[in-house]
Amino acid sequence: MDFKEQADSFLSYIENEKRYSSHTVASYARVLGKVIKIASDNSFEAQGFDALSESEMRIILKELNFDERAERLNNNTIAHDVYVLSSLFKYLIRHQGLEHNPIDAIKAPKSKRSLPRVLSTTEIEALINACNSGTIQDIRDKAVIELLFSSGLRVSEAVGLDINSIDTVREEVKVRGKGNKERIVPLGSFALKAIDEYMSIRYLFEPKDNALFLNKFGSRISTRAIEQSLAKKAALCGMSGKVSPHKLRHSFATELLGHGADLRAVQEMLGHASLAATQIYTHVNFAKLKEVYSKAHPRSLKDGDET
Numbered sequence: 001m002d003f004k005e006q007a008d009s010f011l012s013y014i015e016n017e018k019r020y021s022s023h024t025v026a027s028y029a030r031v032l033g034k035v036i037k038i039a040s041d042n043s044f045e046a047q048g049f050d051a052l053s054e055s056e057m058r059i060i061l062k063e064l065n066f067d068e069r070a071e072r073l074n075n076n077t078i079a080h081d082v083y084v085l086s087s088l089f090k091y092l093i094r095h096q097g098l099e100h101n102p103i104d105a106i107k108a109p110k111s112k113r114s115l116p117r118v119l120s121t122t123e124i125e126a127l128i129n130a131c132n133s134g135t136i137q138d139i140r141d142k143a144v145i146e147l148l149f150s151s152g153l154r155v156s157e158a159v160g161l162d163i164n165s166i167d168t169v170r171e172e173v174k175v176r177g178k179g180n181k182e183r184i185v186p187l188g189s190f191a192l193k194a195i196d197e198y199m200s201i202r203y204l205f206e207p208k209d210n211a212l213f214l215n216k217f218g219s220r221i222s223t224r225a226i227e228q229s230l231a232k233k234a235a236l237c238g239m240s241g242k243v244s245p246h247k248l249r250h251s252f253a254t255e256l257l258g259h260g261a262d263l264r265a266v267q268e269m270l271g272h273a274s275l276a277a278t279q280i281y282t283h284v285n286f287a288k289l290k291e292v293y294s295k296a297h298p299r300s301l302k303d304g305d306e307t
Helices: 003-016 022-041 054-064 075-095 121-129 136-151 155-159 189-205 223-236 245-258 263-270 275-296
Strands: 172-176 182-186
Touching (some): 022 075, 136 155, 136 172, 136 189, 136 223, 155 223, 155 245, 182 263
């Protein structure tokens, strides 16, 4: 099999058997497409990934280090590219008899994980109050914001909800997340009230299916539409910086952990496969704690700060 055939086989595997999201599959495909182009541009003797030598892999990784404008990429991007290639080679070893992984001897740079930016409760309240015009779009948007902050859902998960995903009696939402895994997340009273109000006017969108959140055509709303709507609300509120649905997810996790929630419980609600992915929010709280400490603790005050 040549490069493209092996890449297509791997992408089909992660999409259909591993159940990776379409976003992840597309991301992997972009990386492999770049690698195939590099191999072609350099006229490698290898005709497929399984025939790449360690020296050819080093050339590939060196060229992946730079984008089309010849600017050095950050370590996160490089580490992601290396991870994609490593996953491909593991697949070839397990399913196509590859004996040697040429990337094993190459050390990938460590990715630097920055602390997520969270919204304050005041900022979230401002976003919600910006949805009080009474239009059906604002009633829907208010329900979306309340849901995202109350449940910590990914915007793609919120878009994927159907009307029967919400259980108002049990006060919970049934979510189908990454890897097609299902989880149950509790909902707060404000979110339930906003969703109830939205459901009372949902028929005005002239629904074409059972999707919970609809666009002006009566079809399932897109993640892009929610992102754009939230950005407009943030601009109306005079918020600086990018305000995305994912920041509501960050805020959900940070608020829970800041008020003593169990880390593993938050992991379950977020749908994280690894506890390490959830632990980033403990660092956010620690950063806030350090800020409070520096302002309040007598042994942290600078000379002359005491009042």
